Amino acid sequence: MATTGQQWRLEIDSIDSGAAARRLAERARRLLGPIAHPVRSITTTSLYLVAEPVDQAGRALLLQALVDPATQRGTWTVADATAPPPGRAADRDNCPFVEVSLRPGVTDPVGDAFSRAAALLGLRGLTGRSGTRFLFDADVDPHVVRLVADALLHNDIVDEVSFDAPIRARFVSLSTNDSVEVVAVRGLSDQELVELSRSRGLALDPVEMIAVRDFFASIERDPTDAEIEMIAQTWSEHCSHKTFRAQITWGDGTVVEPLLTQLRRSTDAIAAPWVRSAFVDNAGIVAFDESFDIAVKVETHNHPSAVEPFGGANTGVGGVIRDVLGVAADPIAVTDVLCFGPMDTPIDSLPVGVLHPQRVRDGVVAGVADYGNKMGIPTVAGAVVHQEGFTSNPLVFAGCIGLRPAGLVLTGQEPGDRIVVLGGATGRDGIRGATFSSATMDASTGDVAGASVQIGDPITEKLVADALVDARDLGLFTAITDCGAGGFSSAVGEIAATLGADVELASAPRKYPGLAPWELWLSEAQERMVLAVRPGNLEALSTICREHSVAMADLGSFRDDGRLVVRCDGRVIVDLPGEFLHEGRPIRQLVAERPQEPMPTGRRDAAQIVAHAGELLLAVLSHPDVRSNEDIVRGFDHEILGATVGRPFLGAEDDGPGNAAVIAPLQSTSGRGLSVGIGMNCRTGVFDARRMAEASVDEAVRNVVAVGADPEQISLLDNFSWGDPRRPEMLGRLVDAVAGCCDSANAFGAPFVSGKDSLNNEYVAADGTRRSIPPTLVITAIGIVPDADRIVTSDAKGPENALILVGHTRSELRGSVLDAVLGIDGGGVVPGGAPDSPMRMRAIHSAMVNGLVQSAHDVSDGGLGVAVAEMAIGGRLGVSVAFGTAVSSPESVVDALFSESSGRMLLEVVPEHGEELCATTGGVVIGHFTDEARIVWRIDDQGIIDMDLDDALQAWRGHVAEGNGQP
């Protein structure tokens, strides 16, 4: 290791670092409050730390090549164990500073690029690592510097940090490690087995450990480290979905059909002709047009995002894109649903080891943007929600949509086919990700998870994707899967589950020497795909890989007897029958209890609410779960590929809310668009998870219908993020939610084609108390828009046009945004499914096909008041809403404004078509748009709201509004 003696470093400053320095300081003050008040600027300097000595000529070359003299200042200095802090003394005098550099082995694209640049300049064999210096003002107390650094500037899991002294990059140890440990399990008592599972972080249940012990007893040997780790990965919740496959009984003894079976049975019953593949592959596959099918998958990456937000979210996106590559489709769009704790959480109230929500949000958003933007896949749809329950366990749902040739058939792997890995080299990154993500978290999670954090490399994945598409079109592979959780062990394990395989890991490309065989087998290094290839096609495949600068390695071949034999340099490290690996896990037995319904904490004073209707509408509009998140979305490239015709923000000023994304792929000639809508409500699950699920399906469906998708060809995805299902009440809510999903899917005739669950999203505090996330279900709807030239959007188009409300408003205020704003649980009912919704969606769609609908917007979070305001904002028009005597009691006014009943849609129509549209959709005219920029609500000729459109706009943008909206 180059840790002693001199270390050359190139330091690069920007000539106008001032603004960035002030912004960073402001983030620190926002995060830490008054104590950080003295922090006025934090100036960053880029550092390139070089392992090897660089001579004068080399330094001059690099300086000239890497520094733009017009905008940057570059300095070479020597960091010496004994030397004074480097850099220009003037800056440094008495100024506290922090230097941060990635730990050895953590992927460092900047350092790698530095090495490449050096090679390009003829300076062979220079190894660079990147670093950053953060320079504070001279008068800032060292204690404050440390607080800011810990809160904002480094993360122990991936970074090394140095205070007021030059950091010295450490380079990965070259010591080799080929040890294979044998883990004694035979003869262990049940108690000792539990202890073994805990100490190795296997996250296996006692009965599962017993099954492992008994199996190895039966073959009269103990497992190797590689074998026991592989079993833990293969049997993990993450990989085997043991809860969704479990035998569940209610406390009263009634038996529940396994959850996965329920979802599949619902899909089978619907028997939708457009479904090509549901629940079996890496992604669901449905028909798009005569030429293309759609592949779609949504994944969670919660635990990694909690400990290292950027890397966790970054590799979450990379992983779900590989799921789509794993069914040989070209990725064309990404979605993201993000759940954070409240941004105003006091930093000193955070549990030990938990990052502040602002830090988590900034890192997660940057991580999502980095992967999608760099890989060149538009991020087209998403949502951001905030709740106290997400503070310790933030959630990241990343989705990917792909296209593949209609009717594509992969012939499937055969004995003798080669097992080939494409893409990134293998390092120590992401060891034990699957078991990590299947365990609950506590204060030590960050430390033990160190090796579980992966950093993505979107450029490599882009090259792999391009190579795969070429290889697919030439029919060069017979089967394919991605290296996700569990690395080779699960990818090869899956693809060889029935045939078995002979694998030799020696040929696998490595980032650096020193990996133990079991680490090589388990590593979750990113950007790797595993293919089955006929021996005769290897040459052609390697040619394609060369063209795309993609690494390719032949790992071995398929057997015919189901045995998986893995060698490393000839030594056997795994020798297991596939049927034990894949069917040997005892079915999980779980008990569910009916959840206790929480007692209401207050009551809604209808008269008071009506008296302050305008203020409350503004407050609801500015609620973090309702307000515009355009500031986040503008950081995502949603235009690349030129296919995004339905955007996340649109309207007269490009800033109104889109209902759902519409993508019209350039490679398709059918003129169709595919629509992606999302439904979720994480405020109502604690009250009634079944109705929450019904409402979420209804919302997702309405979102795609609102942009013009055909309600008779919608496909659904379910993603559950839940607490520990071994807690009966938690499981009870999960059982309820699955029932709700199935009922609503059947009602709409919209089959589930894929799903994923992330359970155990709980944090155990030092005192043993558990914090669970609220039950969180994300429903993704995929719809087909018959004519992508005629999408419908939510922004109001013309003054005088009539506003029609379709669907019934019931008193469903529990878990509403109104309650959140009032700070109470006012009791009552949460929104559920709407029986008449499927029929109404069909009527709305035919009205759209007939060109009767000028704009459409679904009514969901916040209620009708919000939905009407959003249409007006999008079109920069005023709107006047009037209800008659039917809505005269204060209670019914509150419902009309704020109830979140499902099944409702707002439609804009030119006056002369109003009657026809009402007749066909069963809607009623509730008002009209105006060219006077005001939002006016009258009930029974009583004005209850009269506000400036701009006040609503400011509130919706999260700014405090001037007016109070009262007439």
Add this chain to the structure above:
Amino acid sequence: MTRPRALVVSAPGTNRDNDVAYALSLSGADPVRMPLHVLVRRPQRLLDAQMVVFAGGFSHADALGAGALAGLEVERSLSDELRAFVASGRPVLGICNGFQILVRSGLLPGSLMHNIDGRFVCRWVTLEVVGTTPCVWTSGIDGPIDCPVAHGEGRYIASDEVIGAHTVLRYADGTNPNGSMLDSAGVTDATGMVLGLMPHPENHVVDRQHPRWHRGEHRNLARSLFDSGVAHVKAAG
């Protein structure tokens, strides 16, 4: 001449090459993908092309600064050939990261810095064509064109003289997304053959791509830039 041959140059991380190829074929060119690492080894590949486009993306992840590493490759191994290519009257276009590469390699003047607010931004902008322009890519285009930007390092910096002499595209009032000096969005070289711009004309080549087309707004396609480049090549025969 039928369908002029247009090289679409890409480095690892270039990701708008397909969009550019689509735009070029709509404009009557015959796009050919050309990895930069191949082109720097065989610069003679330029000879059978009539035009070259450096497409956008994140070459080498922009790890050393936007376009820095690819710009270094071009500067060291391709700049003479490219200058000869231009001198022979054949146009070169650099979009977004391609613009950054042309600037870093010295084929275009000025510098591109981080956006003034320090953030990547994706939004639609309106570009005005500077009246008196010698640039073959913008000649014949009257009236503003709309297209999206998607970049984090697009703030154009140069002396007023350079900007005055070389700017051919300007962000319309209020649409400057990155703090570029004098709203400069695209600059040409002394010959008028080379154009570099941050916005993405390749993403507004059909009407429905415009965000307000569904509101009945009809704006000029940014495809006209490619049309002009192709027209020039065809005229040159």
